[in-house]
Amino acid sequence: MSNGKFSAGEARATGLVDVADANRQYNALVGRLHGGLDRTNAESNWINRSHLVDYALQKVQVTNGIELASALQDNGGTAEFNGLCYDDYGGEWYPNSSLSLTGLKEGMLHIEFSSCYWIRSVDIAAPKAVRWRLLWDGQVVASTGEHFLDYGNIYLCADIPVAGDGTLSLEFSFTSMDTTYDVTSIPHFYFWGGSLLTRGVWR
Amino acid sequence: MDAIVQNNRKLGGLDERRIADAASCTRLVNVTRDRRTGGWSSRIGYEKFDPLPDVLYAPWATSGKCDALYVWDRHGGAQQWILWESGGTLSYVQDFAGAAGTAVTLRTIQSGRTAPAPGEPGTSFCPFGRDLVVLNGYDAPLRFRGWPVMQNNPSVPVYPLGWANVPAAPFAWGVDVAPPATSGKSVSIVADGSTEYGLGSATDGALNTYRWKVAFRTDTGSTSPVSAASNTVQWVTPAAGTYQGKRWVAYLEVPLGPDGTVARDIYRTKNLGSTDGELADEVYYYCGTIPNNAEKGYYDHWSDAQLASEAPGADDSVVLGPRAACRFAAEYDGCLWLSGNSSSGGRLWKSVAGRIDQFRALDVYDVASRDSGEVTGLFATRNYLLVLRERGIDMLRRSSSASGYEVWPLLGGAGCISPRAIAQVPQIGVIYMGADAAFYLISGAVDGGGTLSVTPISDELCGTLERANVSLLSRAVACYSPFWREFQCHFPADGSDRNNLGVVLHTDVGAWSTREGWPVGALAVTLEGDILFGHTEGYTSTARVPSGIFVQVPRQCAGHTVVQDGQDYTTIYADPLTSTIRSAWLAPGDAAQKLTPLYVDLHIETMGNPTLALVVYRDGNYTGVTHPEVVQQRADHIDQQVYGTMVLGSGVGEAPMPAVLRIAVHPGDAEGTGQTGGAASMLAWEVSTDAPFLITGYSFAYQPKDWTLPAARRPQ
Numbered sequence: 071m072s073n074g075k076f077s078a079g080e081a082r083a084t085g086l087v088d089v090a091d092a093n094r095q096y097n098a099l100v101g102r103l104h105g106g107l108d109r110t111n112a113e114s115n116w117i118n119r120s121h122l123v124d125y126a127l128q129k130v131q132v133t134n135g136i137e138l139a140s141a142l143q144d145n146g147g148t149a150e151f152n153g154l155c156y157d158d159y160g161g162e163w164y165p166n167s168s169l170s171l172t173g174l175k176e177g178m179l180h181i182e183f184s185s186c187y188w189i190r191s192v193d194i195a196a197p198k199a200v201r202w203r204l205l206w207d208g209q210v211v212a213s214t215g216e217h218f219l220d221y222g223n224i225y226l227c228a229d230i231p232v233a234g235d236g237t238l239s240l241e242f243s244f245t246s247m248d249t250t251y252d253v254t255s256i257p258h259f260y261f262w263g264g265s266l267l268t269r270g271v272w273r
Numbered sequence: 274m275d276a277i278v279q280n281n282r283k284l285g286g287l288d289e290r291r292i293a294d295a296a297s298c299t300r301l302v303n304v305t306r307d308r309r310t311g312g313w314s315s316r317i318g319y320e321k322f323d324p325l326p327d328v329l330y331a332p333w334a335t336s337g338k339c340d341a342l343y344v345w346d347r348h349g350g351a352q353q354w355i356l357w358e359s360g361g362t363l364s365y366v367q368d369f370a371g372a373a374g375t376a377v378t379l380r381t382i383q384s385g386r387t388a389p390a391p392g393e394p395g396t397s398f399c400p401f402g403r404d405l406v407v408l409n410g411y412d413a414p415l416r417f418r419g420w421p422v423m424q425n426n427p428s429v430p431v432y433p434l435g436w437a438n439v440p441a442a443p444f445a446w447g448v449d450v451a452p453p454a455t456s457g458k459s460v461s462i463v464a465d466g467s468t469e470y471g472l473g474s475a476t477d478g479a480l481n482t483y484r485w486k487v488a489f490r491t492d493t494g495s496t497s498p499v500s501a502a503s504n505t506v507q508w509v510t511p512a513a514g515t516y517q518g519k520r521w522v523a524y525l526e527v528p529l530g531p532d533g534t535v536a537r538d539i540y541r542t543k544n545l546g547s548t549d550g551e552l553a554d555e556v557y558y559y560c561g562t563i564p565n566n567a568e569k570g571y572y573d574h575w576s577d578a579q580l581a582s583e584a585p586g587a588d589d590s591v592v593l594g595p596r597a598a599c600r601f602a603a604e605y606d607g608c609l610w611l612s613g614n615s616s617s618g619g620r621l622w623k624s625v626a627g628r629i630d631q632f633r634a635l636d637v638y639d640v641a642s643r644d645s646g647e648v649t650g651l652f653a654t655r656n657y658l659l660v661l662r663e664r665g666i667d668m669l670r671r672s673s674s675a676s677g678y679e680v681w682p683l684l685g686g687a688g689c690i691s692p693r694a695i696a697q698v699p700q701i702g703v704i705y706m707g708a709d710a711a712f713y714l715i716s717g718a719v720d721g722g723g724t725l726s727v728t729p730i731s732d733e734l735c736g737t738l739e740r741a742n743v744s745l746l747s748r749a750v751a752c753y754s755p756f757w758r759e760f761q762c763h764f765p766a767d768g769s770d771r772n773n774l775g776v777v778l779h780t781d782v783g784a785w786s787t788r789e790g791w792p793v794g795a796l797a798v799t800l801e802g803d804i805l806f807g808h809t810e811g812y813t814s815t816a817r818v819p820s821g822i823f824v825q826v827p828r829q830c831a832g833h834t835v836v837q838d839g840q841d842y843t844t845i846y847a848d849p850l851t852s853t854i855r856s857a858w859l860a861p862g863d864a865a866q867k868l869t870p871l872y873v874d875l876h877i878e879t880m881g882n883p884t885l886a887l888v889v890y891r892d893g894n895y896t897g898v899t900h901p902e903v904v905q906q907r908a909d910h911i912d913q914q915v916y917g918t919m920v921l922g923s924g925v926g927e928a929p930m931p932a933v934l935r936i937a938v939h940p941g942d943a944e945g946t947g948q949t950g951g952a953a954s955m956l957a958w959e960v961s962t963d964a965p966f967l968i969t970g971y972s973f974a975y976q977p978k979d980w981t982l983p984a985a986r987r988p989q
Contacts, residue, residue, distance in 0.1 A: 076803060077320055077828040082965055084882035087919050089926030 075102075128271045129173055136185065136240065136264025139166045146255030153188075153257020154244060161246030163203070169238045169266065177272040179232040181211065183240065184225045185264035190257065191220055196248035200259060205239040206230055224261075238268065276871050277977065279861055282970040284313060284854070286784020289736035293857050296970070297733075299957065300855035301786040305827070306758065306779040310878055310931075312969030315852030315962070318830040319791065322805065322822040323368070323377045326843040329835060332379045333821025336360070338771070339807020340389055341396040342795035342822065345405050347419065350800040354405070354419045357807065357822065358396050361386045363407065365417075365429075366822070382431050387411035391770045394650075394692050394747045395795075399602035401609050401629050404493065406434060408611075410600030413437065413593070416493070416533065416629070432491070432533030435593035435630045440500040443487045443539070443571075444526040448472075448508040450516055462522035462572070470574050471520020474544060477512035482545035483523065485573070486557050486584060488538045489530035489566075495630030497530070498590045499540065502555070523573040527563060533630075534566040540584035543577040557584035588634040596622050596632060601692055603651035605658040606671060606678075612648040612660070619647060621660065621669070623678075640667055640680050649747075650692030654703050657719060661689040663708065666727065670719070683715070684727045693795070694749035694762050698780055704730070704760055706749050710741035712762070712778075733785050734776055740766040741774075748772060750795050753780075756802025757825065763793035763806075771809045790831060790850050792819070817842060829965060848963065855959035858893070859973055865982040867952040870938040874972035875960070878929035880905040881915040883964035887936045891953035898939050905966065907932040929967065952978050 078098045079091035142159055143152035171179075181204060189198045199216035204226055212228035244259050252258070281296040288297035304313040321330060341358035355366040357379065363386055364379040387409060389395040396409040408414035418430035447459035464471025473481035483506050489497040503525070511517050527537055540557040558580035563571055599611035599622070609624040621638040625631040640648065646663025653659070657670040665685045672679035688708045689695070695705035702716030712731035717724045731738060741749075742765040749764035750772065758781050766774035775788030794809035804825040811820035817835045829849035835842050861868070873887060884902035891897070906912045913927045956975070960966065 075324065076824045077324075077826040080316065080828040080830075080965075081916060082829070082881075082883060084915050084917060085965060086879065086881040086927045086929060087914055087916060087924065089928060092926070 125173060128269060130267070130269045131171070133169060133266040133268075134264075136167050136183075136266055137262040138260050139164070142166075143260075144257070146253075146257060148255065149257050151257065151260075153190075153260040155255060155257055156247040156252055157254040159244065161244070163241045163243045165239055165241050167240040167264075167266075169240075169268070170235070171238060171268055171270070172235045174232055174235050174270045175272040176233050177231070177270060179206070179230050180267075180269040180271065181206075181228045181230070181238065182226070182267040183212075183264065184223065185261050186221070186223045187217065187259070187261035188221055189217075189219070189259050192248075192258075193251045196245075196251040198245045198258060200245075200261075201243045202226060203241050203243075204228060205241065206232070207236045208239075232270065238266070240264070240266070275976070276974045277861065278972055278974045279859065280970075280972045281856075282876065283311060284968060284970045286733070286779065286782065287737075287786050288733040288857065290733065293733075295857055295859060297857045298854055299857055300853050300959065302789050302853040303850045304786050304852050304854065306781060306784070307878075307967055307969075308758070308781065310967060310969050311782070312876075312878065312967045313786070313854055314827075314965075314967045315849075316827045316829055316965050316967075317852075318826060318828050318850055319806070319823045319832055320826050320828065320830060320846065321819075321833055321844070322366075322824055326845065327841070328377070329817055329842060329844055330820050330833075332366075332377055333357075333359075333808075333811070334817070335812045336379075336820050337811040337813065338809055339794035339811065339822075341398075342797045342805065342807040343398040343405075344797040344799050344805060345398070345400055345417075345419065346800040347403075352420060353799065354417075355797070355805070355822070356382070356398065356405070356407070356417070358386070359807070359811065361388045363396065365419075380429060382407075382417060382429050383412075383415060392745055392747055394600075397601050397650075397692060399604060399609070401602075401604045402493070402627075404629060406602050406609065406629065408434075408599055408602055410598055413597050414599060414602075414611075433531060435495075435596065435632060436489070436497045436531070436590075437593055437597065439498045439592060440487050440489055440530065441528040442501040443485050443503045443528065445483070445485055445503045445506045446524040446526070448481075448506055448521045448523055450508050450511050450519075450521065460522065460524040462524075462574075463516055464520040464522050464574055464576075468576055468578050470522075471576050472523055472544070472573065473508065473520045474510055474546070475518045475520060477510060477518055479510045480507065480547045481510060481521075482507045482542075482547070484542050484545070484555065484557075485525055485560075486540040487525075487527055488540070488585065488590070489534045490536040490538060490562075491530075491533045491630050492535045493533075493628055493630050495625065495628035496538065496585060496590050497630075498592055499557070499584055499587065500528075502557075520576065525571045525573060526569060527571050529569065530566050536565065537563045539563070539571055539573065541573060541580065543580060558582060559584060590625075590631045591634045593632070595620070601648065601651045603653045603658055605653040605669070610651055610653075610658060610669075612651055621648065621651075638669070638676065638678060638680060640669075645682070645685065645688060649688065649690050650695065652695050652703065652705075654697055654715075655718065659683070659695075659703065659715070661692060661695070661705070663690060664688040666715075668719075668725075683725065684713075687713075691746050691749040691751075691764070694746075694751040694764070696751050696753040696760055698753045698760050698778075699755065701780060704751070704753075704778070706746065706751065706762055706764065708743070708746065710738045710743055710746060710764070712776075730778075731776075731785070734787075737766075737774070737776060737787055742766060742768055742770075745770060750793065750806075752796040752798045752804060754798050754802045754804045754825075757804060759804075761788065761796070761804070763788070763791065763796065773809070792823075792832075829963065851961060851963050852966070853959065853961040854968055855890075855961075856957050856971065856973075858955045858957050859975075860955040861975070862977065864954060867954060867978040867982065868956075868975045869952045869978055870956050871974040871976055872935050872937045873958045874974070875934040875936065875968055876970040876972070877905055877932055877934055878967040878969070879907060879913055879932050880929060880965045880967065881913060881927075882906065883966070885934065885960050885962055885964060885966055887938075888959040888961065889938050890957045890959065891951070892955050897957075897959065900936055900939055903934055903936060905932070905934065905964075908935065931969075933972075954982060 078095040203213035212226040285296040287301040345354040368377040399406040404416040414434040449459040452461035485503040541560040559582040607626040609629040613620040623636040645665030650661035660667040745765040751762035760778040763772040763775040792809040793806040795807040830846040833844035888897040
């Protein structure tokens with residue numbers, strides 16, 4: 071039968087052991103699996119939840135609580151809170167977090183990252199800015215421009231083709247120290263509340 | 274005398290006329306056409322929609338007869354909505370959500386609908402873009418959107434079609450130029466001094482007068498009728514003080530729209546000043562949009578100089594009014610066409626192109642001027658719209674006339690009262706069931722020098738169609754399946770008030786057959802070509818009776834039977850339907866010449882050991898001689914392996930082979946006239962069985978006798 075759910079043949083008692091009849095029902099079902107079921111076409115009339123195993127079509131993971139790497143959390147000895155200090159950081163891209171994603175199949179990976187940040191504005195002559203980027207197996211897949219506000223939210227989103235498991239990395243780049251205006255031992259930057267959503271949708 | 278053999282290598286279709294081709298059949302019941310061999314196969318039946326045995330007939334266990342069934346496919350079949358109506362409740366079948374093990378369920382779209390009377394066709398459906406229009410001539414028409422479906426919040430995306438009422442007028446708060454306000458609702462918001470912002474005149478002491486209107490917009494892009502004017506807001510531009518010469522911001526309370534409203538457009542007059550004239554003379558301009566159906570307030574800050582687009586006229590969008598009782602709809606030329614109910618049966622209304630909720634006041638077409646009766650259906654095909662009427666068929670298409678469309682009579686004197694018994698058949702045309710219970714084909718084209726013709730095509734069914742209950746032909750249903758290559762129609766017959774007889778046109782060869790014992794209340798075809806039908810009886814008061822949706826399948830079963838196993842009930846496949854082939858009456862040579870039948874050779878495809886019994890009829894007799902059963906194996910070769918004899922692991926799969934079953938015709942006990950045996954002037958053979966068979970043709974051998982019919986008898 072055309073859709074694989076209804077009968078496509080029948081083995082009658084005392085009837086021929088008809089090869090074509092047996093194949094018709096089986097091929098309809100298998101053909102449906104091959105052509106009628108994918109991430110864009112889980113046809114509503116053919117399968118229901120009971121037919122699917124977990125992660126048959128997609129896999130989702132949400133990672134919360136992403137913040138400034140602990141190695142950079144420093145109060146400089148005097149501040150009442152931790153943050154990025156220039157005695158720990160000199161500039162350029164810093165690999166803040168890394169997430170290994172497993173169980174992925176060939177298909178598309180949807181990535182969303184959101185967070186909020188704080189920047190200390192010392193002097194208008196030395197503005198501070200922060201940039202973020204996401205990397206998949208070392209390749210940049212999403213990046214932001216420079217954020218200058220004292221408080222702000224950032225959001226990155228990307229849809230990339232993937233062939234299987236890989237590693238997703240989050241990096242940021244903060245303005246390097248200005249020797250005239252900046253002090254090494256006070257926090258200048260912090261981000262928190264990062265939420266990373268990854269959703270793999272199989273081809 | 275030597276035997277004479279008449280070969281009919283290719284068995285034809287049903288032909289009930291007395292003078293018919295020798296290869297035709299006088300009965301052809303419950304068969305389907307085998308594409309490979311061209312023969313008639315008995316391997317056909319129906320099973321329930323949800324094949325699981327332990328769910329019985331769920332979710333239709335308590336559903337009565339099916340009044341309407343429709344399959345709406347979208348996105349190449351990724352979304353498939355099966356709509357089911359019974360007992361005044363319209364639902365859709367949901368079999369795609371929930372945790373593992375969730376059974377198929379019915380989600381109600383609308384309950385309390387008017388159930389159709391026996392002589393009424395019931396609900397009709399018309400897909401238009403992202404919406405499915407649902408209407409029955411009694412209840413207000415609906416738009417069913419289908420998606421999105423919220424798993425945890427069981428809301429169904431269904432909206433009213435069009436607007437039943439003009440939007441309520443907005444309420445404008447007063448403008449208080451000397452705050453605080455002394456009484457009532459007022460605002461005191463000064464606009465910037467530029468000419469871009471602020472209502473009113475900057476001239477000291479000028480009187481400013483404004484009114485507003487509102488219109489709703491749906492997600493179909495349609496705009497509702499414009500509301501009545503709001504209350505008047507007046508103030509005098511301050512001539513002194515802090516707010517001297519200032520313009521002001523107004524505030525409106527804007528009514529919310531009905532379900533489906535996605536935005537509300539605000540229209541405003543320009544400053545009427547001291548000329549508080551007739552409302553009808555006022556001109557309203559578009560001044561802003563609330564892009565949702567939630568906010569209840571709107572701050573109007575645009576100056577008159579920013580207003581340019583005039584508001585829609587009163588005729589640009591009207592309430593549904595008489596259209597609310599429309600029975601049929603069709604999509605043609607990008608517009609939604611509606612036909613009236615019994616009180617306005619000669620009217621057609623057209624929506625604005627691409628906007629199915631919006632109707633202009635003058636977009637109405639009256640087809641009742643010709644004496645062809647009410648409109649009984651609409652069907653869009655090619656580049657014209659068929660208007661089915663009680664005593665005729667009209668055609669509506671675009672023209673250069675002032676209205677943009679013309680109605681032409683296509684067929685007069687014979688109409689169609691079965692709006693659900695019409696289907697488009699590829700490479701053939703449009704087939705419909707006429708009011709005279711015959712089938713007609715509309716084929717050809719109207720452009721490019723083509724000729725449009727209406728041709729009767731069911732002369733062969735003269736006997737079967739005589740049984741149709743013409744009073745209830747409105748209940749007839751038809752469909753075309755590209756998978757089965759069948760146009761089939763089921764209608765009430767033999768006085769019944771339910772569909773109980775079907776006819777099938779096998780479009781590959783243009784041959785007819787009949788279907789008996791199929792409880793088809795409503796028909797629908799999926800994108801893949803599966804034929805679904807709703808049960809014509811359903812649940813009444815007896816539990817666990819067949820009800821709901823069934824599917825035509827190549828398995829010989831007439832649905833299911835419920836069996837009890839301890840405390841549990843399950844379904845098993847019911848007994849097969851009986852399939853029947855009866856040949857034409859064969860009267861070779863001189864009609865008065867007697868002949869002795871010798872044998873009938875059935876040209877078949879082998880089926881194994883299921884048996885066939887041949888019945889031979891003589892001279893028009895009602896009863897025939899039943900011959901011993903024969904197996905469907907080749908007589909001159911070893912038998913093919915069948916279930917029960919093949920050893921698993923060592924047996925070889927088989928395939929049906931062409932074979933000839935030679936069945937000697939029993940001479941009978943006597944050779945006299947009027948007996949079941951012996952010589953005859955006319956002969957016919959029949960196979961009627963629930964066994965699988967595939968018959969492609971036959972040969973008939975006979976020997977002419979040396980005597981003929983006696984003279985006709987005189988009355989006694």
